[in-house]
Amino acid sequence: MTIPRGDSYLLEGIEMRPAEIEETRKLRIFDGVGEKHLLDMLRPAFLQRFPAGVELVREGDPADFLHVVVEGKVEVFSAYRDRETTVSVLGPGQCFIMAAVVLDRVYLKSARSLTPARILLLPADVVRRVFSDDAAFARCLASDLAASYRMLVKELKNQKLRTGLERLANWLLAHREEMGGANRFELPFEKKVLASRLGMAPEVLSRTFASLVAYKVKVKGAVIEIGDVPALTKLARPTATIDDPAT
Amino acid sequence: MTIPRGDSYLLEGIEMRPAEIEETRKLRIFDGVGEKHLLDMLRPAFLQRFPAGVELVREGDPADFLHVVVEGKVEVFSAYRDRETTVSVLGPGQCFIMAAVVLDRVYLKSARSLTPARILLLPADVVRRVFSDDAAFARCLASDLAASYRMLVKELKNQKLRTGLERLANWLLAHREEMGGANRFELPFEKKVLASRLGMAPEVLSRTFASLVAYKVKVKGAVIEIGDVPALTKLARPTATIDDPAT
DNA sequence: TTTCGCCCTTGACTATTGTCAAGGGTAGGA
DNA sequence: TCCTACCCTTGACAATAGTCAAGGGCGAAA
Numbered sequence: 001m002t003i004p005r006g007d008s009y010l011l012e013g014i015e016m017r018p019a020e021i022e023e024t025r026k027l028r029i030f031d032g033v034g035e036k037h038l039l040d041m042l043r044p045a046f047l048q049r050f051p052a053g054v055e056l057v058r059e060g061d062p063a064d065f066l067h068v069v070v071e072g073k074v075e076v077f078s079a080y081r082d083r084e085t086t087v088s089v090l091g092p093g094q095c096f097i098m099a100a101v102v103l104d105r106v107y108l109k110s111a112r113s114l115t116p117a118r119i120l121l122l123p124a125d126v127v128r129r130v131f132s133d134d135a136a137f138a139r140c141l142a143s144d145l146a147a148s149y150r151m152l153v154k155e156l157k158n159q160k161l162r163t164g165l166e167r168l169a170n171w172l173l174a175h176r177e178e179m180g181g182a183n184r185f186e187l188p189f190e191k192k193v194l195a196s197r198l199g200m201a202p203e204v205l206s207r208t209f210a211s212l213v214a215y216k217v218k219v220k221g222a223v224i225e226i227g228d229v230p231a232l233t234k235l236a237r238p239t240a241t242i243d244d245p246a247t
Numbered sequence: 248m249t250i251p252r253g254d255s256y257l258l259e260g261i262e263m264r265p266a267e268i269e270e271t272r273k274l275r276i277f278d279g280v281g282e283k284h285l286l287d288m289l290r291p292a293f294l295q296r297f298p299a300g301v302e303l304v305r306e307g308d309p310a311d312f313l314h315v316v317v318e319g320k321v322e323v324f325s326a327y328r329d330r331e332t333t334v335s336v337l338g339p340g341q342c343f344i345m346a347a348v349v350l351d352r353v354y355l356k357s358a359r360s361l362t363p364a365r366i367l368l369l370p371a372d373v374v375r376r377v378f379s380d381d382a383a384f385a386r387c388l389a390s391d392l393a394a395s396y397r398m399l400v401k402e403l404k405n406q407k408l409r410t411g412l413e414r415l416a417n418w419l420l421a422h423r424e425e426m427g428g429a430n431r432f433e434l435p436f437e438k439k440v441l442a443s444r445l446g447m448a449p450e451v452l453s454r455t456f457a458s459l460v461a462y463k464v465k466v467k468g469a470v471i472e473i474g475d476v477p478a479l480t481k482l483a484r485p486t487a488t489i490d491d492p493a494t
Numbered sequence: 495t496t497t498c499g500c501c502c503t504t505g506a507c508t509a510t511t512g513t514c515a516a517g518g519g520t521a522g523g524a
Numbered sequence: 525t526c527c528t529a530c531c532c533t534t535g536a537c538a539a540t541a542g543t544c545a546a547g548g549g550c551g552a553a554a
Binding site: 059060078079081085087098099102103105107108109131132139141142145146147148149150153154155156159160161162199237241242247 | 306307325326327328330332334345346347349350352353354355356378379382385386388389390392393394395396397399400401402403404406407408409446484486487488489494
């Protein structure tokens with residue numbers, strides 16, 4: 001299967017219908033933004049559908065659009081030499097490449113749809129204009145950027161201070177929490193992607209999972225069962241300033 | 248020598264004199280901020296001197312002050328278990344823990360003075376108030392946060408996509424550029440700190456430097472001489488989306 | 495239903511990085 | 525001036541992570 005570039009889809013993009021505008025206006029980043037400015041941004045926006053596996057954004061390209069995931073999953077990644085690493089996996093309500101849009105710079109990361117997805121595309125120049133004109137929006141962006149910054153600091157610490165085993169153990173605990181505390185859950189994406197997110201080769205992830213059986217972690221396909229949370233926690237040693245999303 | 252906590256110095260802090268206010272008002276983060284609001288922030292601020300080796304901020308503490316380095320060098324670092332890693336080393340004009348101040352959260356990183364230093368301390372509540380009241384300041388913070396975010400993305404990519412040798416080679420080239428392109432320069436801080444910044448043990452840095460003699464990099468104490476820039480560049484393979492500070 | 499491709503796993507090996515220990519050099523304090 | 529800490533280096537070894545190759549299994553498409 002050939003992977004189509006996002007561009008071809010963009011060209012077919014259509015403007016949003018009133019119902020769609022209603023649906024998207026309550027996204028977190030628009031909190032407190034004036035009616036007029038909100039419409040200024042949404043009117044020229046596209047709500048675009050993409051199949052799975054499409055490259056939405058390419059590292060090094062100028063930032064044309066602020067992207068907001070409305071539906072589906074998006075992998076944000078970066079390549080260097082023959083290597084590639086995934087920086088994050090985003091779901092509905094999350095937006096990406098805000099920093100590049102605000103500063104009118106080039107994208108630092110690429111993005112592809114992991115599943116069929118609906119993405120809201122806000123033209124960058126309009127976003128920047130509203131950023132200049134609407135103080136509430138500027139504050140929204142600042143808060144959002146601050147939160148993203150903190151997430152990234154945590155991720156950097158996760159990478160520099162932990163081994164692969166520790167990263168996996170902590171990821172499992174964090175994801176369990178996200179899933180409402182169930183001790184049995186399905187992986188939200190392929191193991192290959194998880195490996196890249198955790199900063200290891202897929203083969204290494206396999207082996208690391210294997211070494212977690214000693215801590216009663218069972219893996220059957222995409223289904224994980226955590227048999228002994230205290231034991232896994234003792235291994236993982238989660239810490240608020242890395243693992244607590246609320247901190 | 249006993250390392251004093253920052254707090255004891257804070258208590259001795261004095262308010263700024265008019266001349267000092269003049270000196271600090273032209274810092275980048277205050278660009279375009281209204282006269283009144285600027286004074287609102289500077290009046291209750293402290294311009295504080297610290298000796299080398301003082302812990303200025305401790306990871307996990309609530310964010311009391313926005314810190315701006317006026318003079319000296321500050322190491323921003325984080326600890327986990329018995330490990331420690333330095334996230335960045337800041338110089339005059341740079342400020343730290345902005346995100347924590349804006350969001351009224353806990354510090355994610357610690358900071359210590361690497362040299363005797365003068366730090367401008369802006370009470371967090373005042374900063375947040377001006378952030379709410381002054382649109383220009385909000386935009387300044389947003390831009391600054393966006394720039395910091397992008398730096399951090401680059402750093403994460405640097406860590407996840409490169410080996411220690413590549414990180415050192417690229418760091419040397421970047422620092423050479425920063426020094427105006429001289430092929431002979433002094434390290435701006437101890438090798439121990441550089442190792443931690445690059446994400447490796449000090450012993451490993453020593454060995455990595457040793458393996459760079461093959462590329463005509465000579466090390467004598469803190470003095471580095473890069474004998475063959477093209478050769479080192481070929482090894483390092485710098486890329487705009489990781490290494491170019493302007494990108 | 496069958497086929498094909500890709501994901502995942504495992505073995506064997508290599509490369510990279512960290513740890514422990516020892517010793518030389520150097521700067522600041524007594 | 526000497527002494528003492530600490531930084532840096534090096535050797536030897538251990539742990540961690542990546543690569544290459546092979547094969548099983550599962551799911552999407554014909």
